[in-house]
Amino acid sequence: MRVAVLGAGAWGTALAVAAAQRHEVLLWARDAAQAEAMRTARRNTRYLPDAAWPDALQVSSDAAAAVAHARRGGLVVIGTPMSALRSTLMSLDAGCRVFWLCKGFEAATGLLGHQIAAQVQPDMAAGVLSGPSFAQEVAAGLPTALVAASPDPALADAAVEAFHHGALRVYTSPDPIGVEVGGAVKNVLAIATGIADGLGLGLNARAALITRGLAEMTRLGVALGAQPATFMGLAGLGDLVLTATGDLSRNRRVGLLLAQGQSLADTLATLGHVAEGVYSAATVVATAQRLNVEMPLTFAVQDVLTGRLSPRAAVGQLMQREARSEVF
Numbered sequence: 001m002r003v004a005v006l007g008a009g010a011w012g013t014a015l016a017v018a019a020a021q022r023h024e025v026l027l028w029a030r031d032a033a034q035a036e037a038m039r040t041a042r043r044n045t046r047y048l049p050d051a052a053w054p055d056a057l058q059v060s061s062d063a064a065a066a067v068a069h070a071r072r073g074g075l076v077v078i079g080t081p082m083s084a085l086r087s088t089l090m091s092l093d094a095g096c097r098v099f100w101l102c103k104g105f106e107a108a109t110g111l112l113g114h115q116i117a118a119q120v121q122p123d124m125a126a127g128v129l130s131g132p133s134f135a136q137e138v139a140a141g142l143p144t145a146l147v148a149a150s151p152d153p154a155l156a157d158a159a160v161e162a163f164h165h166g167a168l169r170v171y172t173s174p175d176p177i178g179v180e181v182g183g184a185v186k187n188v189l190a191i192a193t194g195i196a197d198g199l200g201l202g203l204n205a206r207a208a209l210i211t212r213g214l215a216e217m218t219r220l221g222v223a224l225g226a227q228p229a230t231f232m233g234l235a236g237l238g239d240l241v242l243t244a245t246g247d248l249s250r251n252r253r254v255g256l257l258l259a260q261g262q263s264l265a266d267t268l269a270t271l272g273h274v275a276e277g278v279y280s281a282a283t284v285v286a287t288a289q290r291l292n293v294e295m296p297l298t299f300a301v302q303d304v305l306t307g308r309l310s311p312r313a314a315v316g317q318l319m320q321r322e323a324r325s326e327v328f
Ligand SMILES: NC(=O)c1ccc[n+]([C@@H]2O[C@H](COP(=O)([O-])OP(=O)(O)OC[C@H]3O[C@@H](n4cnc5c(N)ncnc54)[C@H](O)[C@@H]3O)[C@@H](O)[C@H]2O)c1
Pocket: 007, 008, 009, 010, 011, 012, 013, 030, 047, 079, 080, 081, 082, 083, 084, 101, 102, 103, 104, 133, 134, 135, 136, 272, 273, 274, 276
């Protein structure tokens, strides 16, 4: 299979390296100088420096060439941040088969990836590839399980053909809504656990945050039309546990730094990578308000991100909530 990966950040590069063990892969970087540097070094020194590239991985800053590489039976994989998903989809045509890797809501519209694709490319075979997966671990060849979600089972099978090999397992799912809500909300909840851990609130608090966070995520997802079981899977519980507890997470790191008293602007300036939860939190709050879904942890994170509450005040507010039944 011919695979084009659009976007040469940490995750796009890691999956390009993985796919190039068996397929002809073309990685597109928007910056010509970055593409040239990667072509020379045979690695992505800026975003994923430890992974050497297989021979079957080529790089280009020519977007049209990348798309042409994967037309007619190939697969286009969009590895940009959420903010660039719409423009990248617009650069494609309905002849492409597409998966995106980004996890979040589009800040300007509040839409998930599958809704953006339905607007921009209604006839395109499209899906989302998600699950608990730090780029560095995939690049190091460590065992990882992903989920490919699409209403089109043949397309989900194409993601399996592209990536299910060696240390990578790819499961399929017919529920892109659930998979996308899981990926977006877990990022916000990872900021919450980073804050709790940064404040030294302990392991009991972390476990409570993950469990009650899963309840929030599930409530929102079901209200948006997702299948409840999806949230017990890789894109829900799996990615929430990874991102909330793993120090490789950029979203968790944001929470840790905010708890130390660092400003959000300084935190983002030092991160060097995208932390999607920062940009999705407002949409999750607005959507929960619109659908009358209770999401106290997410609301607290947004209060900290906007500066309305300090991390410690947000925790105090959460602890004063009324007792309630645990049932979702
Ligand atoms: N890093 C991971 O471990 C990981 C794992 C799973 C999913 N994701 C998701 O994948 C997406 C990308 O994350 P990442 O870690 O690769 O990000 P990153 O911060 O490492 O890199 C972002 C890349 O996107 C490029 N980019 C930004 N705006 C662009 C635009 N308008 N057009 C083209 N390229 C653009 C940047 O140049 C950079 O190469 C995010 O939504 C993230 O949540 C990341």
